[in-house]
Amino acid sequence: MRTGDDEDAPAARSAGELALELGRRVECVVAVRYSRSREHAIRCERLRQIEGGVARVTFDLRLAAFFSSAPDAIVDDLARWLLHGRRSRGAHTRLMAWIDARWAAQAPRTIPAWARRTAGEHHDLEQLFAELRSARGGQALARLDPVPTIGWGRWPTRAPKRGLQLGSYEHERAWVRIHPVLDTQDVPDWFVRFVLFHECLHALVAQNRWDGGAHHGPIFRRLEAAHPDTARADAWQTENTSALVRRVRARFARR
Numbered sequence: 001m002r003t004g005d006d007e008d009a010p011a012a013r014s015a016g017e018l019a020l021e022l023g024r025r026v027e028c029v030v031a032v033r034y035s036r037s038r039e040h041a042i043r044c045e046r047l048r049q050i051e052g053g054v055a056r057v058t059f060d061l062r063l064a065a066f067f068s069s070a071p072d073a074i075v076d077d078l079a080r081w082l083l084h085g086r087r088s089r090g091a092h093t094r095l096m097a098w099i100d101a102r103w104a105a106q107a108p109r110t111i112p113a114w115a116r117r118t119a120g121e122h123h124d125l126e127q128l129f130a131e132l133r134s135a136r137g138g139q140a141l142a143r144l145d146p147v148p149t150i151g152w153g154r155w156p157t158r159a160p161k162r163g164l165q166l167g168s169y170e171h172e173r174a175w176v177r178i179h180p181v182l183d184t185q186d187v188p189d190w191f192v193r194f195v196l197f198h199e200c201l202h203a204l205v206a207q208n209r210w211d212g213g214a215h216h217g218p219i220f221r222r223l224e225a226a227h228p229d230t231a232r233a234d235a236w237q238t239e240n241t242s243a244l245v246r247r248v249r250a251r252f253a254r255r
């Protein structure tokens, strides 16, 4: 049951219905999927194929789920934006304003209580973070605003196939997670500290909109290279990744 919706809000459209409506407006084939992404409202791939000497354009769209209740005027604007991008000034502005309002209307997600656990069995993330900030290469982290929530992640529920994500940063909730596989005496302090540093740099770069959204862009790489442990962390990771993966898999083998 849904409550709190506007009374005159349009009925929800399925992805297929929206695709047809957009297709009619832009006069080409449009595919729509709704996504649960909280980061991207629109992802659009424009494909151009030549068929029998005629160029055929198709749009492949991933839209935030709230597009299912977009008013007709916004569907019009979306169609104009597909055809003309930012040059569709009025449509672009209205569309972005509507998206901003939809994001703002969503209930903010909160960070679960388990995510705030910093004291591991062998490594204390809070202490490592304090060391980072006062040591060479780590001073850039003084500019973090806000300082992200840092904590140990949870063990995965499925065995990893190949690699592991040793750390992650989520911008929406300003949340840095470190993989629990690193919480062992076999992993040196300085390596855990470096993984933490790497994820905090993601926070810093995202907060300042540096590197234009690139994942490991030039500013990120320059800040990372300023840390004295960069080279040995790289080498340690290369040498030990398979052992870490085995350690995670072993948890599943025991069941």
Ligand SMILES: [Zn+2]
Pocket (backbone or CB within 6 Å): 198, 202, 215, 216
């Ligand atoms: Zn990274």
